[in-house]
Amino acid sequence: MRLTHVALWTSDLERACAFWVEVFGAAAGSLYASARRPGFVSRFVSLVEGPQIELMTGPWVKPKGDQEERVGWAHVAISVGSEEAVRRLADRTSELGALVSAPRWTGDGFYEAVIQDPDGNLIEITS
DSSP states (O other): OOOOEEEEEOSOHHHHHHHHHHHHOOEEOOOEEOSSSTTOEEEEEEOSSSOEEEEEEOTTOOOOTTOSSOSSOOOEEEEOSSHHHHHHHHHHHHHTTOEEEEEEEOTTSOEEEEEEOTTOOEEEEEO
């Protein structure tokens, strides 16, 4: 078995897609509009390796709000291959206002930084 994709609700599909393309160099797929669920649209973004990310929206999607922690996925982690790549990506996302936590060694041995997408979803970037 293997993970094929994860799905992420967003309040602005094109903004979320642009983020993944700009920050991670993802390839964006075409727009899908559901015939069975009016208003539901999505796009897949593909990283160089690993599962795809399905970005989804609909008129019923509400902003994340002020909840810091809630039931559900806490974050997604993406390995960028090296400490230098983590630092470069952290610097670039800092300029975009998306850096949450600067690069550091964690207590469990990971070199990581934490960024957020335009909807506030957390993404750990690891070496």
